[in-house]
Amino acid sequence: MSGGFCRVSSVLCRFSSVFRKRRFVSAGSVRFGSGCQERLCRPLLSGTVDRFGGVTVRDFPPDISEDEFEELLRERRVAVWLHVPISLSRLSAAAARHGFSFHHARRDVAVLSLWAGHGEDRLPAFATHQIGVAGAVVDESNGKVLVVQDRNKTKNAWKFPGGLSDLGENIGETAVREVFEETGIRSEFRSLLSIRQQHNHPGAFGMSDMYLICRLSPLSYDIDFCTQECLRCEWLDLNELAKTGETTPITSRVARLLVYGLEKGFHNIDLTMEQLPAVYSGMFYQLYHRRLPEMHSLQNKDSK
Amino acid sequence: MSGGFCRVSSVLCRFSSVFRKRRFVSAGSVRFGSGCQERLCRPLLSGTVDRFGGVTVRDFPPDISEDEFEELLRERRVAVWLHVPISLSRLSAAAARHGFSFHHARRDVAVLSLWAGHGEDRLPAFATHQIGVAGAVVDESNGKVLVVQDRNKTKNAWKFPGGLSDLGENIGETAVREVFEETGIRSEFRSLLSIRQQHNHPGAFGMSDMYLICRLSPLSYDIDFCTQECLRCEWLDLNELAKTGETTPITSRVARLLVYGLEKGFHNIDLTMEQLPAVYSGMFYQLYHRRLPEMHSLQNKDSK
Numbered sequence: 328m329s330g331g332f333c334r335v336s337s338v339l340c341r342f343s344s345v346f347r348k349r350r351f352v353s354a355g356s357v358r359f360g361s362g363c364q365e366r367l368c369r370p371l372l373s374g375t376v377d378r379f380g381g382v383t384v385r386d387f388p389p390d391i392s393e394d395e396f397e398e399l400l401r402e403r404r405v406a407v408w409l410h411v412p413i414s415l416s417r418l419s420a421a422a423a424r425h426g427f428s429f430h431h432a433r434r435d436v437a438v439l440s441l442w443a444g445h446g447e448d449r450l451p452a453f454a455t456h457q458i459g460v461a462g463a464v465v466d467e468s469n470g471k472v473l474v475v476q477d478r479n480k481t482k483n484a485w486k487f488p489g490g491l492s493d494l495g496e497n498i499g500e501t502a503v504r505e506v507f508e509e510t511g512i513r514s515e516f517r518s519l520l521s522i523r524q525q526h527n528h529p530g531a532f533g534m535s536d537m538y539l540i541c542r543l544s545p546l547s548y549d550i551d552f553c554t555q556e557c558l559r560c561e562w563l564d565l566n567e568l569a570k571t572g573e574t575t576p577i578t579s580r581v582a583r584l585l586v587y588g589l590e591k592g593f594h595n596i597d598l599t600m601e602q603l604p605a606v607y608s609g610m611f612y613q614l615y616h617r618r619l620p621e622m623h624s625l626q627n628k629d630s631k
Numbered sequence: 632m633s634g635g636f637c638r639v640s641s642v643l644c645r646f647s648s649v650f651r652k653r654r655f656v657s658a659g660s661v662r663f664g665s666g667c668q669e670r671l672c673r674p675l676l677s678g679t680v681d682r683f684g685g686v687t688v689r690d691f692p693p694d695i696s697e698d699e700f701e702e703l704l705r706e707r708r709v710a711v712w713l714h715v716p717i718s719l720s721r722l723s724a725a726a727a728r729h730g731f732s733f734h735h736a737r738r739d740v741a742v743l744s745l746w747a748g749h750g751e752d753r754l755p756a757f758a759t760h761q762i763g764v765a766g767a768v769v770d771e772s773n774g775k776v777l778v779v780q781d782r783n784k785t786k787n788a789w790k791f792p793g794g795l796s797d798l799g800e801n802i803g804e805t806a807v808r809e810v811f812e813e814t815g816i817r818s819e820f821r822s823l824l825s826i827r828q829q830h831n832h833p834g835a836f837g838m839s840d841m842y843l844i845c846r847l848s849p850l851s852y853d854i855d856f857c858t859q860e861c862l863r864c865e866w867l868d869l870n871e872l873a874k875t876g877e878t879t880p881i882t883s884r885v886a887r888l889l890v891y892g893l894e895k896g897f898h899n900i901d902l903t904m905e906q907l908p909a910v911y912s913g914m915f916y917q918l919y920h921r922r923l924p925e926m927h928s929l930q931n932k933d934s935k
Contacts, residue, residue: 378783413733416723416741423717423739431836432736433757435727437720438836453737454758454838455798479682494759495830495839521920522826522902525909526799532735532742534758535799537841576907577918587923596921598826598902603880605829614881616825617900617921619891 372399381406381450389414393421400425406450409439456535457528461489462502462543463581464514470589471562472582473512473545474574478558485563485574487540487581497613499600502541510560511551514543518597519615521581540581542588542597565589594618676703685710685754693718697725704729710754713743760839761832765793766806766847767885768818774893775866776886777816777849778878782862789867789878791844791885801917803904806845814864815855818847822901823919825885844885846892846901869893898922 374384384407387396396418409427411419413435419427422439430440431453442448464473464487474485488509492501499516506514521540528536552560568574569582588596598615605612678688688711691700700722713731715723717739723731726743734744735757746752768777768791778789792813796805803820810818825844832840856864872878873886892900902919909916 413727414724416720416727419720419723419741420718423720428738429717429736429741432733432741433837434732437723437733437736437741451834452761452795452798453836454761455796456760456762456841457756457758458760458839458841491756492759494756497830498828519826521918522823523916523918524802525914525916526801527914530755532757533737535762537760537762575910580918580920584920584923595923598921606879610829610831612827612829614825614827614884616884616888617902619888619899 379406381408383408383410385410387411387415387418391415391418393417397421397425400427406444407441411437411439413437454534456524456537457531458492458498458501459489459536459538460492460498460501460505461487461538461540462506462514463487463520463540463585464506464512464543464545465565465585465589466545466548466562467589469562470565472565472568472585473506473510473550474561474563474568474578475509475552475557476559478554478556483558483573484578485568485571486578488557488560489538489540498539498615499541499613502543506543509553509556511547511549511553513546515546516600517542517544518593518599520584520596520598521577523577538577540577542585542593683710684748685712687712687714689714691715691719691722695719695722697721701725701729704731710748711745715741715743717741758838760828760841761835762796762802762805763793763840763842764796764802764805764809765791765842765844766810766818767791767824767844767889768810768816768847768849769869769889769893770849770852770866771893773866774869776869776872776889777810777814777854778865778867778872778882779813779856779861780863782858782860787862787877788882789872789875790882792861792864793842793844802843802919803845803917806847810847813857813860815851815853815857817850819850820904821846821848822897822903824888824900824902825881827881842881844881846889846897 372384373386374382376382400422407427408430409418409422411422416437419429419437419439422441425441426443427439427441430438430450432438440450442450462473466472473488475488476483476485488506489502490505490508492498496504498519503514503516506512518541519539520542523538524535525538526535527533548562550560550562565582565586569579569586571579574582584596597618599618600613600615602611602613604610676688677690678686680686704726711731712734713722713726715726720741723733723741723743726745729745730747731743731745734742734754736742744754746754766777770776777792779792780787780789792810793806794809794812796802800808802823807818807820810816822845823843824846827842828839829842830839831837852866854864854866869886869890873883873890875883878886888900901922903922904917904919906915906917908914
């Protein structure tokens with residue numbers, strides 16, 4: 328422990344092997360303290376180092392005292408991430424006394440961070456947006472669209488059924504699920520029609536909201552709506568929805584898009600979706616953009 | 632405290648006045664414990680009640696002991712939100728012993744929640760997505776677009792400059808800011824071109840990623856790129872970018888869209904943005920969708 332990596336501070340004593348294995352992209356700008364006090368060199372905490380030199384500690388001995396923990400924290404000299412189990416939350420208070428703050432928390436782990444590099448905090452932020460999705464289910468045979476009125480809103484206005492995306496759920500999946508839960512109508516995803524971004528959204532815990540409206544095709548027609556969520560649910564004429572004042576501005580706008588789509592072709596208003604493989608293993612992403620006349624042949628070229 | 636609201640549990644003793652003031656949407660499904668033990672009725676904790684009957688506690692006496700706190704928690708009978716300051720994190724461990732878990736945390740406060748209603752947890756989730764935005768700055772005079780190669784990626788591929796949105800930042804603002812920070816080019820927002828959704832995104836702390844590419848117009852042309860972030864930065868011919876293998880699939884796809892836009896008009900590929908007033912006071916949102924020939928006259932109707 329007394330070689331080159333003993334520049335690694337006491338809190339990081341066991342990190343030395345990790346340092347050796349991993350490549351530092353910006354090693355020059357990373358400093359790890361000024362010495363290794365033998366007293367603290369017992370392997371109390373272990374962690375990993377990211378490519379920016381940030382250290383992440385995930386494992387804490389359950390019996391570590393706040394005093395011991397603080398002693399270790401005092402020596403840190405680099406961006407540090409602490410994954411503190413909820414049962415050891417007392418350590419978060421101790422870390423806060425050394426400048427740490429909450430980066431995020433979920434379920435039974437809080438993640439604290441400390442930027443100790445030069446200049447302003449360059450740590451990546453946690454998620455900032457909730458995603459809400461609504462589905463405009465259009466019955467092309469009669470020009471009607473499925474709309475609901477919320478039970479829990481003071482002003483009752485026609486809107487498309489929808490709700491928040493669950494973690495890991497695709498936009499289209501949310502639309503289809505929410506439409507079914509609220510109205511009993513089964514449907515399938517066709518395209519993305521509009522995106523709204525709103526900050527300080529009420530009910531977003533100080534975060535922002537992205538609200539997307541999709542075009543769906545009905546697979547069933549008999550309404551069986553959720554009386555807990557909805558006051559009314561109907562198949563409404565699109566022209567009527569586009570004109571009524573008894574709706575929200577966005578619903579009205581999208582109704583007008585849909586009227587145009589019904590008349591002139593939905594390709595005029597659609598953002599179509601494609602699922603593509605991500606660069607890293609086994610994952611896919613969904614890409615939405617305008618489909619051009621040329622895209623079909625381009626796609627064929629893509630797959631060659 | 633012995634009237635109807637003494638059904639409110641001991642932890643909620645001081646809530647009774649709040650209950651009286653606020654309307655319960657689903658009061659029938661909310662139960663608040665079975666009695667009020669005088670011993671616990673001193674006003675240790677106060678809180679507010681939301682329209683679903685959920686209770687939020689934000690103020691904790693700094694000297695409250697874990698034992699006292701747990702005694703209070705034992706009596707709760709409703710969805711409860713605890714906003715625990717980082718300095719009192721020991722209370723989070725105590726709450727966890729009663730079934731609470733982290734809902735989210737930011738800076739110096741952790742928010743814990745407990746769903747004690749009927750059926751599955753119906754508490755709204757925290758933000759699930761980070762938002763990344765890239766800007767395709769197109770010089771219409773010569774058909775070139777501004778591209779960079781990342782310094783920190785192993786495979787160097789041309790891509791549009793971009794990065795994560797700060798909290799509260801609009802999509803277009805992020806694009807313009809990131810383009811300037813990475814390349815030194817000043818630009819202005821024109822439209823949204825594509826949206827990618829990806830789950831389990833690396834670097835998103837287990838959350839999802841929404842990556843949007845905007846079309847920007849240049850306001851300056853002399854590149855002065857950030858050598859910390861970029862290896863190379865150039866104005867590249869759009870046709871070349873659309874054909875090269877030295878790029879990412881999404882960049883290639885958007886380059887093809889832009890080639891088409893240059894030739895046939897950007898209205899074929901754009902989602903244009905409008906800022907509209909939100910229903911609640913003083914806020915605005917940004918709405919993106921296809922602009923139709925009719926939209927201009929529709930907008931005039933809107934403003935009447």
